[in-house]
Amino acid sequence: MSTAVRTETLVELLEQTLSRRGEKIALKITTHGGYEQISFAELKEKSERFAATLNKRGLQRGEKFAIIGKPRTDWAVAFLGILKAGGVALPIDASWQTGEVQRVLREMDAVGAVVADAPHYEMVKDQRHLQHIVTMDRLPGVPTVSDWLSRERFEGVPADPDDVAVMLCTSGTTGNAKGVMLSHENIVSNAKSSLSRLDFAEEDVVLGIPPWYHVFGLIVLVCCLHAGAQLIYTDDYKNLLTYMAENKINILVGVPKLFHAMYEKLESTIQENRLARFLWRYAPTLLGARIKRRLVGDAQLKYFLSGGAPLDTKVMKGFRRLGIGMVEGYGLTETSPVLAVSTPFNDKIGSVGPAIPGVEIRIDNPNNEGIGEIVVRGPNVMKGYYKNPEATKKVIDPDGWFHTGDLGYLDEDGWLYIKGRKKNVIVLEGGKNVYPEEIEFELKQIPLIEEIMIKGGKRKGLEVIKAFVYPKPELLQKHSPEELKKMIWEAIKEKSKDLAPYKRVHSQQDLIILDKPFEKSSKLDIKRYLYDEA
Template identity: 30%
Template sequence: MILKKLTLPELLKNSCSQFKNNLSLNFVQSGNRTYQDLYKDVLSLANHLLTLGIQKGDKVAILSANMPNWGITQFAIAQIGAISVPILPGFSSTEIQNILEHAEVKVIFVSKLLYKLVAPIKTDFLEHKILMNNFASIPEGYEAEAIEKLEPAIALNNQTPLPEITIEEEDTASIIYTSGTTGFSKGVELTHKNLVWNARQCSTIQPVGEKDRFLSILPLAHTYENTLGLLLPLLFGAQIFYLDRVPTPKLLVPAMQKIRPTVILSVPLVIEKIYKTQIVPRFNSSAMMRTLHKFAPTRKILNRLAGKKLMKTFGGELVFFGIGGSKLDPIVERFLHEAKFPYAIGYGLTETAPMSAGSNPSATFLQGVGPVMEGVSMKINEPDHKGEGEIWIKGPHVMKGYYKKPELTQEVMTPDGWFKTGDLGFFDTKGRLSIRGRIKTMILGASGENIYPEEIESIINNFRFVNESLVVESKGKLVAMVHFNMEELEKQYQKLKTQAGNYKAHLNEMIEEQKKELFEYVNSRVNNFSKLQLVMIQSEPFEKTPTQKIKRFLYNNIQV
């Protein structure tokens, strides 16, 4: 794909001219918007932003569930040289207010279900609130309960040519506030070139064409979905479909049967849940099945059969199921690999727009990422005797910096342009990248050994009845905080209710038994210096970031 300039307006202009009759952004349930229609919608909304007084460099926020209007809004903002500020739906009202103030946002587009978070917010800069679902202007002080009643105020039929606005590759296109596990959101400044170059380079890993159908299920406010799930398919004339409600399994299955997606981007949590709820029960359906699944030759046959059924569930035409965001459970990955399911692992960060390394389904390998993406420079800084160290990245996709935080930018950027990721990794003899964990979460053992809690957690999370876990160090002890699936535990022990007055005692006894079993299960599967000293019950789900990562900083000071 040859573009005169690596900017979002140039990407849109080129694609809407070349693929004008192809379907572009639509709901699964309805819609037939073409690329030509998309361009008209973007031009109309851009003209409306100009009438509101928005100029080049002004910030416009987007807080919305995924929908076609999300992409229309992002491109309309870019058309006039303004800067989009995507906000993850999981942020609290206080966090949203802080972002709007810090970024000096003048306009916010917000969807119906999220308006209640924005309704009370006022800042010195915020001038307009617009309903994303139908582009209705939201009056000042408008009640959240009445949001359904608002009528559209922006007609998408204003084709007035836009004034000449020079937009350069190095201009800021987006400021994305990360939902880090350290407790502090940073505004990552990404340029037009960062985003468009990264989207284009992703096609060197997995080619995309006009016949591809993307099903978008991850938040578009996250750069992973935005670059790979919006910009990449638009570059090559592919179709993108959105669900009009929260993507539950009940809604996803008929949607996939209808559009038969060729590409889906996901996080480990999604496929791990499918494996635990749909695949594992089949293998545990009888004593014979459990026995057959324990032995490698028969396990591989059973996994392959299950994989064929899973492919049918996904519509039967899937060629790329991308997984990124965090480490994939090794047992789940082994199943996907043996099932010949077309999964692929990618590595990147918001600060790298995001992709930096990865492979397509034909080249995946267990618990690894893959080669460095074409055009990206990557090295392991000061590797230890095993070749492990911090991953440093350089390339046209590396951010401009943290917005209004030059001191933080200097901490992670070297004078010669290397970005310090904070991730620990290594290259194998074939030059393929694998990730060990985060530097900040690594625990130093009593004899100086590096302990990676994420690796222990993946083992814990594969234990029956475990929902999630967190491994921390406290007073020299390695402690596992475990959140059990109490609903499933209680189902297994319903018969105890017949023993009047003893049910609660039996349930507590059963939990203690599970703790003991888990303790032995984990310690038989880790090296000597990664063995647990204690298992603690986490009664409530862990607090998480909007991207569903546990906020580790909240649990660093537990007392044992």
């Protein structure tokens, strides 16, 4: 059983690095004209000045202050400033619509908001419960983050590691948003334990795709600031390779969709070049060395880090074959988020690695294959859901174990393998359990398919496996729905030969073709409940 150790607050964790690294660049954000950047010293000074203004304007310890917008230097200034003033940072997804934003601000009792631009300002300007509204862009009659950089001496606000530091909402769309309360200790312990596995160094340059209002992006931000590494954020996928080369990055952090696209492009390039095909077959690490030189010049490319969703094992194997390290992690918003992290090169393909230090993982009620619900315990487990003790009790038992709702198993070395979501399991008439995610991983490799969801359904009174497919958008323009369905069905039948018979879609009647992408939650999970009927 893990024992609680008194840790410092998140502000204390970062303060030493901000002072020590001084004028070194802490953060760079890509813009249309280049980069926006801020040094460690600037971030320290500006966040203190922003905190001083918050204190002067009456922000009380524990009050929630929202940040709405994509990552910018002002986002980081506001985030640290809110924490230094004793407040609780409430990052909100920049893509949420007006109703979602307003509902979360109201239900989470936000007293203020820092918003990026005019569209986000329009969402919040009439919310009477907000005592403060500050913008990143300059708008008529509205103070900016820069305007709120006080010249008065900042008096730090005492905080306790058990105080809530950050609240993140799991959803804002259905009226039952859950505010995940993460304490300073939750985040500090998770950052330290994650870094013991990830090994970010002061001289490293990290390029990150996940935005900071998602828990994955937020922990990357905290880890980089604590380690003293430079973090570059971009959502400009088209110019990603340019940013990698210009900045000679050491670590690329992204979601599986990014790495799948990169690998697909790499495969295509290799097949078009005779020398590359030869090297791939007989000297893959030599080919990999050439690729790494093109990507980052003479810098050391340590590894790619994937999180947020399962990574295709083919992609994992392919990059490692080239000598490019591929690390996969697993976690949830409620666990601050990291629970397990693999290593750049290992032979346990498909595993997300062992638990990080301080975290316990066990499998609850395993079946005869050893698969059961993943339950975890550690200092990173959230304090609970805001104003929702009943929901909290459903997921955190009296012994402190958090029930993830995910299914998986542990091997003899304690490495974790994810099989899917507990609530998504399909139980067939013969008693076999089918894990939709496993089938999705196989079938999404079909070139015709953009997105796929596997669900259980009824046909003639029996439980069957159904496939909901959104085809590649260009195919929707070229082919009729009937033609597409026939093409995709033939491809599914061929690809399903890699699956056990009971895991296959057995009838074309159980293939449903969609004409638009799946609706997704704020976590980018498909809203499966919307697709119960064909």
